[in-house]
Amino acid sequence: MRAVKSDIPLRKKEEHTLADIGVGEKVRVLELKCEGAYRRRLLDLGLIPGTEVRAVMLSPLGNPMAYEIRGSIIALRLEDASKIIVKQENEKERVKGAD
Amino acid sequence: MSIEVKGSFLQESHEELERGHDYLVALAGNPNTGKSTVFNHLTGLKQHVGNWPGKTVARAEGTLEYEGNRYKLIDLPGTYSLLSNAVDEEIARNFILFGHPEVVILVVDSTCLERNLNLVLQVLEITDRVVICLNLMDEAARKGIEINVDQLSRDLGVPVIPTIANRGEGLKELVEAVAEVASGRTHTSPHHFSLKPEISKALDKITPYLEKLVEGLPNARWVTLFLLEGDARIREALETGELARRAHVNERVLKPKMSELNELYGLIEEASSSIWEPIHDYIVTSIYADSEEIASRAIQHAEKDIKHDIDAAVDRIVTSRKFGFPIMAAFLIGLFWTTIVGANIPSQLLANGLFWVEERLASTFGAVGAPLWLEGFLIHGVYRGMAWVVSVMLPPMAIFFPLFTILEDVGFLPRVAFNLDRLFQWAGAHGKQAITMCMGFGCNAAGIISCRSISSPRERLIAILTNNFVPCNGRWPTLILMATIFLAGIYPAKASSLLAAVILAIITLVGIFATFIVSALLSNTVLKGESSFFTLEMPSYRRPQFLHVLYSSFIERTIKVLYRAVIVAAPAGGIIWVLGNVYIGGSTIMATLAGSLSTLGRLIGLDGMILLAFIIALPANEIVIPTIIMGYTGASVMTEIASMAELRALFAAQGFTIVTAVCLMLFSVLHFPCGTTTYTIWKETRSVKWTILSNLIPLTVAFIICFIVAQFAYLLGFG
Numbered sequence: 164m165r166a167v168k169s170d171i172p173l174r175k176k177e178e179h180t181l182a183d184i185g186v187g188e189k190v191r192v193l194e195l196k197c198e199g200a201y202r203r204r205l206l207d208l209g210l211i212p213g214t215e216v217r218a219v220m221l222s223p224l225g226n227p228m229a230y231e232i233r234g235s236i237i238a239l240r241l242e243d244a245s246k247i248i249v250k251q252e253n254e255k256e257r258v259k260g261a262d
Numbered sequence: 263m264s265i266e267v268k269g270s271f272l273q274e275s276h277e278e279l280e281r282g283h284d285y286l287v288a289l290a291g292n293p294n295t296g297k298s299t300v301f302n303h304l305t306g307l308k309q310h311v312g313n314w315p316g317k318t319v320a321r322a323e324g325t326l327e328y329e330g331n332r333y334k335l336i337d338l339p340g341t342y343s344l345l346s347n348a349v350d351e352e353i354a355r356n357f358i359l360f361g362h363p364e365v366v367i368l369v370v371d372s373t374c375l376e377r378n379l380n381l382v383l384q385v386l387e388i389t390d391r392v393v394i395c396l397n398l399m400d401e402a403a404r405k406g407i408e409i410n411v412d413q414l415s416r417d418l419g420v421p422v423i424p425t426i427a428n429r430g431e432g433l434k435e436l437v438e439a440v441a442e443v444a445s446g447r448t449h450t451s452p453h454h455f456s457l458k459p460e461i462s463k464a465l466d467k468i469t470p471y472l473e474k475l476v477e478g479l480p481n482a483r484w485v486t487l488f489l490l491e492g493d494a495r496i497r498e499a500l501e502t503g504e505l506a507r508r509a510h511v512n513e514r515v516l517k518p519k520m521s522e523l524n525e526l527y528g529l530i531e532e533a534s535s536s537i538w539e540p541i542h543d544y545i546v547t548s549i550y551a552d553s554e555e556i557a558s559r560a561i562q563h564a565e566k567d568i569k570h571d572i573d574a575a576v577d578r579i580v581t582s583r584k585f586g587f588p589i590m591a592a593f594l595i596g597l598f599w600t601t602i603v604g605a606n607i608p609s610q611l612l613a614n615g616l617f618w619v620e621e622r623l624a625s626t627f628g629a630v631g632a633p634l635w636l637e638g639f640l641i642h643g644v645y646r647g648m649a650w651v652v653s654v655m656l657p658p659m660a661i662f663f664p665l666f667t668i669l670e671d672v673g674f675l676p677r678v679a680f681n682l683d684r685l686f687q688w689a690g691a692h693g694k695q696a697i698t699m700c701m702g703f704g705c706n707a708a709g710i711i712s713c714r715s716i717s718s719p720r721e722r723l724i725a726i727l728t729n730n731f732v733p734c735n736g737r738w739p740t741l742i743l744m745a746t747i748f749l750a751g752i753y754p755a756k757a758s759s760l761l762a763a764v765i766l767a768i769i770t771l772v773g774i775f776a777t778f779i780v781s782a783l784l785s786n787t788v789l790k791g792e793s794s795f796f797t798l799e800m801p802s803y804r805r806p807q808f809l810h811v812l813y814s815s816f817i818e819r820t821i822k823v824l825y826r827a828v829i830v831a832a833p834a835g836g837i838i839w840v841l842g843n844v845y846i847g848g849s850t851i852m853a854t855l856a857g858s859l860s861t862l863g864r865l866i867g868l869d870g871m872i873l874l875a876f877i878i879a880l881p882a883n884e885i886v887i888p889t890i891i892m893g894y895t896g897a898s899v900m901t902e903i904a905s906m907a908e909l910r911a912l913f914a915a916q917g918f919t920i921v922t923a924v925c926l927m928l929f930s931v932l933h934f935p936c937g938t939t940t941y942t943i944w945k946e947t948r949s950v951k952w953t954i955l956s957n958l959i960p961l962t963v964a965f966i967i968c969f970i971v972a973q974f975a976y977l978l979g980f981g
Contacts, residue, residue: 200346200717201795206546207343208797209377214550220577223586224684227693229577229800234374236577238680238798240687 181216181230182245189217190249197246209233210247283325283334285444288361290354290385291369292378293340294801296397299427300369301337304437328437333444336363344384345491345542352495358385359481360508365444367436369395372402372409372424373802375561379553380546382418386452388481393439394422401802404569407561414560419451428807455552458544464490464533471526475518476506489530491541573802577677586681594770597665599763602742605657612656616649639839647835648828650888654739656824662735663815666703671806675700679798689778690785692721693796699777702732706935707942718794724781726943727956730935731773731780736883740930741766743887747910748923773931776963830882838878838892852893866965867925867972869917876929881937886930921975925968932964
């Protein structure tokens with residue numbers, strides 16, 4: 164039911180973003196694919212590579228999603244969340260920044 | 263209290279801060295850490311505190327006396343970082359960098375230490391005169407977080423004072439610590455994070471050059487860092503000479519020469535090309551590495567986090583697909599219903615009392631032989647206008663505002679924003695518009711000021727232009743009255759107040775619907791653009807501070823709003839009396855004006871008098887109904903106006919039907935903003951064009967909707 168707009172930057176098929184995970188899933192940030200003020204804000208919220216993030220709730224209308232980041236709960240629109248590349252916790256360690 | 267609005271960069275007047283105090287203390291911290299609560303407790307001021315990030319949009323000032331010294335406190339808007347350049351965060355950044363505070367109190371949310379340390383470590387780079395106020399210790403305890411305060415203080419190198427600000431705990435110690443640091447009795451040795459050698463080297467090279475260019479600039483190293491990072495606002499401030507003005511308070515300063523600037527920019531470019539990683543990334547990453555380490559040393563997760571689990575469970579229900587919207591609807595209807603039911607009897611009593619006084623006043627006037635026109639003007643005009651506004655507005659406001667404040671304090675508004683955001687996305691608007699919209703329920707002017715928390719100018723303008731579609735408290739009396747006497751009045755009392763509440767909720771939804779449609783239209787036409795990113799922090803639920811709620815909602819909101827209404831209603835009452843009692847060519851001025859508006863009024867389901875009332879009530883929406891009543895009754899004395907049945911009969915005699923009532927409510931919700939709001943829009947946008955549009959758009963919408971409803975109803979044989 165989740166609607167992700169088409170303006171998501173091109174990315175490799177196997178790459179997961181924060182917009183792809185379901186409520187309760189836990190992931191680690193690999194990379195931020197955005198620039199400018201948005202990148203700064205995400206970094207300031209503590210979303211630096213290696214940070215653990217958990218999806219905690221989805222809006223009744225299917226967007227945005229709220230995530231637990233370093234002890235606080237932050238809601239992001241899925242288009243914005245799709246710019247944050249993550250890896251599943253159980254996945255094997257991948258080479259950081261391989262793009 | 264003076265809340266100053268700082269629109270442009272580095273504008274605050276320095277001289278004004280210099281006088282009348284011994285120490286200047288800045289209060290900074292992440293959003294929603296309880297800064298305003300600390301500020302209120304320390305200064306004794308009662309600034310309104312809401313449980314949502316971004317409450318303080320401008321800085322507030324207050325003073326504190328301790329051991330014979332006067333401390334001037336500046337409450338800065340919440341900020342996540344000094345490196346950020348969001349508009350509201352800039353105020354905080356600029357003050358810490360250039361405002362020469364003697365001490366900075368950093369209010370830290372102890373439930374979320376790691377992230378808060380990001381700002382702390384940045385500030386510690388700038389100044390060693392810092393006191394950490396480790397707030398929300400009770401919440402941390404409920405979350406099973408134990409913090410070793412001594413360890414934290416040792417690691418940060420500055421005093422750390424644990425507090426529970428809403429109960430006033432630890433604030434005495436905080437003041438002591440501030441006094442110690444201000445006087446230099448406490449020696450601090452703040453933690454510094456290490457910069458990469460190539461960045462340090464670049465800073466070493468460029469900073470002296472900047473210091474030469476802008477002599478006496480405080481924190482030149484940081485300013486260089488901003489320039490190195492490509493901060494456009496700082497660059498602009500340097501070029502226009504604003505930075506220099508900040509450094510030399512009273513002297514005339516020339517703008518830096520182009521050649522000098524180019525030399526500086528050349529150095530910066532050269533340095534940036536040798537630094538690979540984006541500087542902001544690098545700094546934040548290294549700060550967080552330190553934060554994690556410091557936090558992990560200081561924190562012990564002692565027990566299971568029960569509070570977190572409860573919050574999560576509540577959130578799951580409040581934002582669930584099944585219950586999310588029903589719960590919001592129930593809150594809205596419940597809010598209206600409680601207001602209507604609770605206000606009923608006090609309103610009657612007040613009205614009886616005030617009109618009893620009017621009779622006594624009138625007979626006194628008669629006894630002393632005052633001229634009839636004076637009695638009419640003063641008593642049946644000025645006094646009656648005031649009495650009406652007080653009796654109709656005071657009880658609902660005294661109920662509505664505390665209830666609304668509780669919802670705000672608990673932390674419900676961010677959840678509303680979360681639930682509704684998809685619709686704002688659809689409309690191309692900013693997610694925070696949901697919160698500015700909620701503020702509009704209290705007062706649209708306040709709602710428009712709160713739009714400052716939206717950093718994108720396009721989306722901020724959309725939020726400003728559509729704020730008026732949520733009915734403010736000035737319009738509640740009109741809506742409640744119409745809903746009660748014309749639609750619900752036909753049913754038994756108990757059912758009727760619930761029905762009236764449902765009707766109000768529906769009318770409110772019409773306004774919210776108009777917000778979405780108009781926002782979407784704007785963002786597809788004149789304000790085209792993609793919606794910008796937004797991050798919405800969802801604070802933990804907090805128990806409302808009931809005493810504070812009572813105080814802030816009653817004194818801050820109810821009395822102030824009422825005062826404004828009375829100030830406007832009193833002269834308006836006089837004017838209305840004159841319009842209704844001065845005859846030109848056989849009929850009163852009011853009748854003549856109303857007559858000329860009659861055709862237009864009928865077209866949209868109203869009448870000339872109602873339209874005229876909306877125009878007369880431009881300064882304040884509160885007086886729409888009193889104006890209509892005075893217009894209908896003319897010079898005749900109407901003491902029994904408190905009775906709903908009489909009022910209904912009076913309106914019915916003028917041809918009022920259900921269609922009229924519905925159209926009046928719709929027009930009230932959708933029509934142009936009041937004078938105060940329009941003035942606020944002008945102040946916030948500084949644009950005649952947008953100010954005019956902010957009036958024209960709602961007026962057009964109101965006409966179209968009322969026209970369709972009225973014509974449709976006439977076709978179906980109503981009215």
